[in-house]
Amino acid sequence: MQILYVEDDKFDQLAFKRILKKIPSISVDIATSHHEMREKVEVNAYDIIIRDIYLNGEKNLDTPGNIPVYFTSGSKPVLEQLSKKSIDSKFLLLKPISLQDVQKIVTDYTNISTEPDFSQIDEWADGDEHFKNELITYYLDEIPSQIQKIEEVALEGDLKKLADLLHAVLTKLRTFGFHDLVNKVSKLEYDARNNDLAISVCNQRLEPIIIALHQTRLTLRTKRIT
Amino acid sequence: MKCIIIDDEKIARAALKKLCEKVDFLESVAEFNNPLEAIDFLNKEEIDLVFLDIHMPDFSGFDFLSSVKNVPEVIITTSDDNFGVQAFEYDVSDYILKPVSTPRFIKAVNKVRDERMSAERNEPDSKEKHIFINVNSRLVRLNYDDILFMEARGDYVQIQTPQKKHLVHATMKRFAEKLPPNRFVQVHRSYIVNINKIVDIEDNSILIAEEIIPISRSNKDELLNRLNTI
Known part of the structure; x- marks a missing residue:
C-alpha cells in the first residue's frame, strides 16, 4: 500500500511518518506542493492520497486521477464547510492526524475489519485478566515473525509453503476473533493449496491481508490492561 | 489424570x-x-x-x-x-x-x-502389582517387579527371581493370560520374560540378570514391537 502525503508543514510530515512506521507494510511518499503532487502521481502508483487543503497558503481541492483522496485541515469549520459541499465526511481529517485515523483509512482500503471478538478468550479466562493479557502478549510477540515468513515465501512464489504459513496463523486469528481476517486468510489458503493460482494474483490478495495482520497488532496493543 | x-x-x-x-x-x-x-x-x-x-x-x-x-x-x-x-x-x-x-x-x-x-x-488385575502362586500348597505372593522370567519345565513353570526359583504346577499359556501384557512378553514357547528386566538383546537371545534366554523367530517381531526403541 502506497500513500502520498501532501503537506507543506514539516512537523506534520514528521508526525505522519512516525505513525506510519507502526504499520510496516505501508510506504509513504511526501509532496510539499500541489505541483509536486501532480508530478509524483504521474510517475508513481499510489493507492491513497492524503492532502492538506491549504498548501503554501493557497486553498486547493484538486484530486488527481481516480485515487481516493483524504483532505486534512487544522480547522474544524473548514472541514465542516467541505462536508456541506458533498464531500463524504470519512474523507475529511482534522489535524493532527492520529493513529486511529490512519487505521480507519487502512481498514477502508483493505476492506478487512481488525476488531477482535474476545468471546473465546473470555470463556477460557473466566474473568482472569492476567491470562487474557498473557495471550495478547504471546500474540504480539509471535505474529511479526509469522508475517515476515509469509512475505518471504510469497516473494519466492512457493504457494504450498504459503498455504502452510497462512494455515499456521489461522488458529491465532480464530482465537482472537478476527473473523473478517479469518475468512480472507482461509480462502487464500484454500486457493493457494488447491487451485492453480497465479503468483501475481496471490500476492494481490495477500497485500491487504498482510496490512490487516499488522493492524491486528496495533488493535491488540490497545486492548491490553496494564 | x-x-x-x-x-x-x-x-x-x-x-x-x-x-x-x-x-x-x-x-x-x-x-x-x-x-x-x-x-x-x-x-x-x-x-x-x-x-x-x-x-x-x-x-x-x-x-x-x-x-x-x-x-x-x-x-x-x-x-x-x-x-x-x-x-x-x-x-x-x-x-x-x-x-x-x-x-x-x-x-x-x-x-x-x-x-x-x-x-x-x-480388568481388575490391570493395576495389580503382584501375583499369588501355589507353592507346596501355600499361596505365595510374588511382586511383578521381582520376577525376571519364567521357564516351562514339563508340567511345571519355573519362576526366576533374583533370590530364588519357584516351581509351580501350571502351563505357560495360563501365565501368559494372567500376567499384565505391558510388563511381560512371551519370547519363546518355553519362556516369558519381564520386559523391565531385559539387559540387552542380541540376535536371537536376551540377557536377563546373567541368564541367556532364547527368542523364537515367531516371537521376535512381537517382542521388538513391545519395546521402547529408537
Missing part, C-alpha cells in the same frame, strides 16, 4: 493449560513446544494423557505417535480438520479443533476418564 501438552504455539499451550485447570481430575504437569523433548519426558515419567498438535516444525504429531511405544491416551488438538481419519488410525481418544471451546474440552477429557474407569473395571 496427569497430562502433558505438546504444541509449538504458546497461545495454544496457555489455553490448554487454562482448560486443564478447570477440570479437577486433570493435572497438567508439563508443556512442550517440541515433540522430541516430550518423548524423553515420557520415557521417564508416567503420564495418562497427551494433548497433541499435528502441525509442528521438524517433527509432527504423527511422527510423535509413530515413534512412541506404549503411548498414553492422546487427544489431538489441531486447527486442521483434514486429518481425522489418519489420527484415529493411531487409536487416539479424540480429535478437537482449535481454538478449543471449554464444553468440547470437557467432553473429550470426560470421555478419556470414563474409558479408563471402564477398562479398569473390566
Whole structure:
C-alpha cells in the first residue's frame, strides 16, 4: 500500500511518518506542493492520497486521477464547510492526524475489519485478566515473525509453503476473533493449496491481508490492561 | 489424570493449560513446544494423557505417535480438520479443533476418564502389582517387579527371581493370560520374560540378570514391537 502525503508543514510530515512506521507494510511518499503532487502521481502508483487543503497558503481541492483522496485541515469549520459541499465526511481529517485515523483509512482500503471478538478468550479466562493479557502478549510477540515468513515465501512464489504459513496463523486469528481476517486468510489458503493460482494474483490478495495482520497488532496493543 | 501438552504455539499451550485447570481430575504437569523433548519426558515419567498438535516444525504429531511405544491416551488438538481419519488410525481418544471451546474440552477429557474407569473395571488385575502362586500348597505372593522370567519345565513353570526359583504346577499359556501384557512378553514357547528386566538383546537371545534366554523367530517381531526403541 502506497500513500502520498501532501503537506507543506514539516512537523506534520514528521508526525505522519512516525505513525506510519507502526504499520510496516505501508510506504509513504511526501509532496510539499500541489505541483509536486501532480508530478509524483504521474510517475508513481499510489493507492491513497492524503492532502492538506491549504498548501503554501493557497486553498486547493484538486484530486488527481481516480485515487481516493483524504483532505486534512487544522480547522474544524473548514472541514465542516467541505462536508456541506458533498464531500463524504470519512474523507475529511482534522489535524493532527492520529493513529486511529490512519487505521480507519487502512481498514477502508483493505476492506478487512481488525476488531477482535474476545468471546473465546473470555470463556477460557473466566474473568482472569492476567491470562487474557498473557495471550495478547504471546500474540504480539509471535505474529511479526509469522508475517515476515509469509512475505518471504510469497516473494519466492512457493504457494504450498504459503498455504502452510497462512494455515499456521489461522488458529491465532480464530482465537482472537478476527473473523473478517479469518475468512480472507482461509480462502487464500484454500486457493493457494488447491487451485492453480497465479503468483501475481496471490500476492494481490495477500497485500491487504498482510496490512490487516499488522493492524491486528496495533488493535491488540490497545486492548491490553496494564 | 496427569497430562502433558505438546504444541509449538504458546497461545495454544496457555489455553490448554487454562482448560486443564478447570477440570479437577486433570493435572497438567508439563508443556512442550517440541515433540522430541516430550518423548524423553515420557520415557521417564508416567503420564495418562497427551494433548497433541499435528502441525509442528521438524517433527509432527504423527511422527510423535509413530515413534512412541506404549503411548498414553492422546487427544489431538489441531486447527486442521483434514486429518481425522489418519489420527484415529493411531487409536487416539479424540480429535478437537482449535481454538478449543471449554464444553468440547470437557467432553473429550470426560470421555478419556470414563474409558479408563471402564477398562479398569473390566480388568481388575490391570493395576495389580503382584501375583499369588501355589507353592507346596501355600499361596505365595510374588511382586511383578521381582520376577525376571519364567521357564516351562514339563508340567511345571519355573519362576526366576533374583533370590530364588519357584516351581509351580501350571502351563505357560495360563501365565501368559494372567500376567499384565505391558510388563511381560512371551519370547519363546518355553519362556516369558519381564520386559523391565531385559539387559540387552542380541540376535536371537536376551540377557536377563546373567541368564541367556532364547527368542523364537515367531516371537521376535512381537517382542521388538513391545519395546521402547529408537
